[in-house]
Amino acid sequence: MARRGPLRWWCAGRDEDGRTSQDDACARTYWGVSLSDTKIRIGTRGSQLALAQASEVRARLMAAHDLPEDAFSIDVISTSGDRILDRPLSEVGGKGLFTKEIEAALLDDRIDLAVHSSKDMATGLPDGLEISAFLPREDVRDVFIGRAAKTIAELPEGATIGSASLRRQAMLKRMRPDLDVIIFRGNVQTRLRKLEEGQADGTLLAMAGLNRMDMQHLATEILDPEVFPPAPGQGAICIESRIGDERVKRLVEAISDRPTTIALTAERAFLAELDGSCRTPIAAHARIAGDGTLSLHGVILTPDGSEMHETRREGVVEDAELIGRLAGRTVLEAAGPGFFDGWAG
Numbered sequence: 017m018a019r020r021g022p023l024r025w026w027c028a029g030r031d032e033d034g035r036t037s038q039d040d041a042c043a044r045t046y047w048g049v050s051l052s053d054t055k056i057r058i059g060t061r062g063s064q065l066a067l068a069q070a071s072e073v074r075a076r077l078m079a080a081h082d083l084p085e086d087a088f089s090i091d092v093i094s095t096s097g098d099r100i101l102d103r104p105l106s107e108v109g110g111k112g113l114f115t116k117e118i119e120a121a122l123l124d125d126r127i128d129l130a131v132h133s134s135k136d137m138a139t140g141l142p143d144g145l146e147i148s149a150f151l152p153r154e155d156v157r158d159v160f161i162g163r164a165a166k167t168i169a170e171l172p173e174g175a176t177i178g179s180a181s182l183r184r185q186a187m188l189k190r191m192r193p194d195l196d197v198i199i200f201r202g203n204v205q206t207r208l209r210k211l212e213e214g215q216a217d218g219t220l221l222a223m224a225g226l227n228r229m230d231m232q233h234l235a236t237e238i239l240d241p242e243v244f245p246p247a248p249g250q251g252a253i254c255i256e257s258r259i260g261d262e263r264v265k266r267l268v269e270a271i272s273d274r275p276t277t278i279a280l281t282a283e284r285a286f287l288a289e290l291d292g293s294c295r296t297p298i299a300a301h302a303r304i305a306g307d308g309t310l311s312l313h314g315v316i317l318t319p320d321g322s323e324m325h326e327t328r329r330e331g332v333v334e335d336a337e338l339i340g341r342l343a344g345r346t347v348l349e350a351a352g353p354g355f356f357d358g359w360a361g
């Protein structure tokens with residue numbers, strides 16, 4: 017892959033007297049390469065949540081490597097998922113929608129690393145790219161934001177709930193078959209505006225996103241992940257980069273979180289085993305207990321919630337991938353061959 021010039025890295029270095037200067041004389045040597053004029057380009061979507069996540073990555077990298085803010089640029093890339101707002105994701109082509117254009121920028125060497133919500137990432141990445149780090153996981157739970165009532169249980173008969181997530185729709189329908197779920201696409205701000213306009217009596221969002229935008233006060237009910245398990249990867253920011261880009265690899269290694277990486281390995285293996293896309297309601301939640309045991313809760317449902325298969329599996333963290341795969345196989349077997357027919361389309 018073509019690389020831009022020498023491996024130099026812009027750095028507002030400090031000389032011995034603490035003065036800040038930017039010339040080569042002050043450039044520190046970083047992993048044997050001189051720090052000079054090249055910024056680390058962070059690619060991200062442009063939503064408020066995406067920008068909050070990109071800033072968090074930048075802040076962690078600055079702290080881990082003692083770098084100034086302007087050693088980085090945050091480059092906003094618009095994705096088809098941001099532009100197509102009138103159809104559910106499952107109809108327009110699934111998970112790749114929020115990542116395709118950003119991955120193209122990585123492959124073209126227009127950015128150096130991409131910041132994503134892990135739950136928006138397909139299990140198969142384009143050739144040449146890898147997930148090089150998972151950040152420490154935020155709250156994994158879903159929340160209900162209600163207008164007609166504070167909790168799902170208290171909603172009036174036949175209330176309308178806005179959501180674009182098949183998983184949330186299926187689990188809601190399972191709890192309350194009388195509810196009417198309508199498509200709510202768009203970023204968090206768009207969905208909240210639709211709710212305010214009265215287009216629905218409530219919506220469901222991830223606590224993690226609200227926390228990152230300092231909007232946690234909007235939640236009227238926090239849902240128990242045992243009863244309402246999250247999407248695989250929910251609450252975890254990941255960094256995607258080019259395979260073989262040693263500079264980025266070493267840069268992000270310092271902010272990678274091991275427990276999150278292990279949990280996400282299990283959840284994403286579960287998803288991969290089910291060949292999960294946005295067309296399949298799938299939930300998965302992996303945790304590491306105090307004694308170091310990894311446990312995974314995996315669920316699949318029909319979109320109307322009428323049928324659900326779940327499994328729980330435990331093991332050692334080294335078996336994260338295997339635990340996810342076996343859990344996937346277990347629910348597939350329980351569901352039987354006809355489960356995905358008819359609606360998986």
Ligand SMILES: NCc1[nH]cc(CCC(=O)O)c1CC(=O)O
Pocket residue numbers: 133134135136204220221222223224225249250251252253
């Ligand atoms: N598909 C949108 C999306 N992707 C990740 C999050 C939340 C943040 C996270 O899970 O890390 C959201 C919004 C939501 O579901 O409320």
